[in-house]
Amino acid sequence: MSERDARELDRLRAARDLLVERGLLVQKELAGISPSIERSWRRSVSVHASNAPAPPRFIDSIDARNPLVVAAGPVLDRWQDSLSDMRVAVFLSDRSGQIVARRLTDRGDGRRLDRAFATEGFDFSESALGTNGLGTPMEDRAPVFVRGPEHFNDSLESLACAGAPILDPRTGRVVGSIAFAATLKASNPLMLAMAREAAQQVEARLVEMNAPIDLAATAAFLRSRSSKDPVLVLSAETVIADVRALAVMSPDTHALLWDKLQKLEWKEPSNVVELPASSKTADVHRLGGGSVFALELHGRDDDEHAPQDVAARQPVGRAADAAELEAASRVSGIVALAGPPGAGKHYSARDWLISRADGEEPLTLDAAAAPTAGMAGMAELATQAVQAGRSVVVRHIDVLDLPGFRTLEPTLRLVADAARRGSGTREGTPDTRPRIVLTFDDESLGEQVRSRIVALAPISTIPAxxxxxxxxxxxxxxxxxxxxxxxxxxxxxxxxxxxxxxxxxxxxxxxxxxxxxxxxxxxxxxxxxxxxxxxxxxQTRSLSTIEALEYDAIVDALRRAGGNRSAAAAALGIGRTTLYRKMHAYGLDREDKPSVAR
Structure with missing residues (x-):
């Protein structure tokens, strides 16, 4: 910092402290202070805002359904992405002054801002904390840039913050503010223009979200469509449908369909989407700027008047279809079921085996619970169960080395031989011979064990x-x-x-x-x-196909690096800051996130 800059900061600090000490009658000593900053200082003194470096009030009453939070989410994400190479944080506050969202572009900034209590849940209203980049724009109803000692509270002196109010487009009332913050040294005059633009973007999102289903536009759309096809119009919370379209709608269908609509790419005036749990497709048209969709339904009508409950039209609660498991087991009596941890492999296998054995529970054995030396006893239990006509699930096969897996092979051959002998069972006759299901994480499975499994049965995969x-x-x-x-x-x-x-x-x-x-x-x-x-x-959106691939790559890199983020970033060929930003966007930096270890 130059000597001139240091003198200017000292002057600002002295002017602020003089106003606090002598009160609102101070006049000429404030010459050269920005009018917006002086007005804010005077308001701060009049409401007895604290200038001591003490923690602000912690409110912590964030409502994720608040339209402001929902509307601002994508805007904050875009700015975070575009500022990935700058040490600038983005904040959103609601009308009360509480910080309801924060986006960081550098992990170190998070610790610095936390020390200043500039994080979600804390009260940054002007009445509580004095002049600052979130509370002051709401009081002035205008953008403001607050630098260093222009902040009323000493704890914020190291920061520069440019903020702008967010107005409700319908009423003109202030509903919150958005601000960009950086260290005083790293601040840039462009931050004020950025704040103005970001506020306008949030206001535009509020317009889009608040657009009701326009009944006149909807009626015109319905009249323009062919009467032979069912038509429905829906938003996130509303459905308007003709009688025929009602047959394919349910609360579950709406949730799934809305998820599909949010991921469509609009390169043409309309799109095509498959309806969940139905033989129908639909031509989709956007109304209301993308917050409302009109759908023309096409497809077979043979099930149009049947109850369209999603659960009744698909494998209920199963990650794997029972018919597919049955078909996979016919050749050798063995099902090899792969998938990521927690994908429901054991649940699907158990559910299928119970259904085909008149409710009899299969024997479940866990290879992870037995060392190689103990596999002989586990194999003996499996053999006894099979000989008694009872099916078996052996979990976590991927933990076994080749000698450990070989202890199971006599039991597997026993089941395979029985399946081959019964391959001539008359069609339509239930096959009640016992089955063995092997479940494992395909990525952790050793190649030697894999080759032995493939020789016995094809591997079926349950996706994430x-x-x-x-x-x-x-x-x-x-x-x-x-x-x-x-x-x-x-x-x-x-x-x-x-x-x-x-x-x-x-x-x-x-x-x-x-x-x-x-x-x-x-x-x-x-x-x-x-x-x-x-x-x-x-969370307000689903991952696109490309995002899902990126998510998988990050999770896999973190797993292979044992959670070391620097090593994971190097393996992915990206910088640590970029990795941190993407982890935040995908929810992988949460304290309560599920483990990525496989």
């Missing part, structure tokens, strides 16, 4: 849950139906949308754990959005 969003509503219902009747809860459409929209890095296990926690702490018979964990309430 985010690749199978269509089964989430049925899966939720199946999990809830397992609970005692007094514990069961209803899942309204808004909650189901949040569940469908999340990417479940912990797969089915994470979903099951989340639902169990919700049932343990719920306050009624119906789940509310407010009951959901913060990361589910905050």
């Amino acid at each position: 849950l985010r690749r199978m969003r269509d089964i989430i509503p049925g899966l939720v219902r199946t999990i809830i139906d397992e609970w005692p009747e007094d514990d069961r809860v209803a899942v309204p459409p808004a909650v189901m949308q949040a569940l469908v929209g999340w990417d479940w890095p912990g797969n089915v296990s994470e979903l099951r754990t989340t639902l169990e926690l919700l049932i343990a702490q719920r306050g009624g018979r119906v789940l509310r959005v407010d009951d959901l964990p913060e990361h589910l309430r905050r």
Whole structure:
């Protein structure tokens, strides 16, 4: 810092301290102070705002459904992405002055800002903290740049913050503010223009979100369509449909369909989408700037008047289809089931085996619980079960080396021989011979063991849950139906949308754990959005195909690096700052995130 700059900071500090000490009658000593800063200082003194470097009030009442939070989310993400090479943080405050969102471009800045309590939940209103880049723009209803000792509170002196108010486009009322903050040394005059532009972007998003379904436009659209095709119009919370279109709609279908619509790319005036759990497709048209969609339904009508409950039209709560597992087992009696941790391999296998054995529970053995020396005893248990006509699931085969797997092979051959002998079973006759299911994480499976498994049976794969969003509503219902009747809860459409929209890095296990926690702490018979964990309430979009591939690559790199982010960034060929930013965007930097270890 130059000597001139240091003198200017000393002058600002002295003027502010003089006003605090002598009160509002001070006049000429404030010559040369920005009018907006002087007005704010005087307001701060008049309401007895604190200038001591003490923690501001902690409110912590963030509502993820607040339209301001929802509208600003994508705007904050875009600015964070565009500022990835600058040490600038972005803040959003609601009308009360509480910080409700923060985006960082450098991990070190997070620690510095935390020390100044510039993080979610703290009160940065002007009445509480004095002049600052979030509270002052709301009081002045105008953008403002607050540098160093222009801040009223000493704890913010090291920062420069440019903020702008966010106005409700319908009423003109201030609903919050957005601000860009950097260290005083790293600040840039362009930050004020950035704040103005960001505020305008949030206001535009509010216009889009607040656009109701225009009944006149909807009626005109319906009149322009062919009468032979069912038509429906929907937004995030509303559906307008003719009688024929009602047959394919349900709360679950709406949640899945809305998720699909959010991921469409609009290069043409219309798009085509497959309806969940239906033989129909739909031509999709955007109304209301993308917040409302009109759909013309096409396809077979043979099931048009049947109940269209999603759970009844797909494998209910299964990550793998029972018919596919049965078909895979016919040749050798063995099913090799691969998938990421928590994908529901054991649950799917157990569910299928119970259904084909008139409710008899299969024997479940866990290779991870037995060292190689103990595999002989486990193999003996498997043999005894098979000889008694009972099916077996052997989990975590990927932990076995070749000698360990060989101890199981006599039992596997026993089942395979029985399957070959019974291959001539008359069609239509139930095949009740026992089956063996081997489950494993395909990425961790040794090549030698893999070759032995492939020689016995083809490997079927259960993908990550985010690749199978269509089964989430049925899966939720199946999990809830397992609970005692007094514990069961209803899942309204808004909650189901949040569940469908999340990417479940912990797969089915994470979903099951989340639902169990919700049932343990719920306050009624119906789940509310407010009951959901913060990361589910905050997420507002699903990953595109490219984003999903990027997500997988990051998770895999972190796993291979043992959680070392520097090593993971090097393996991916990106900088650490970029990795931190992407981890934040995908929810991988949460304290409560599911483990990425496989």
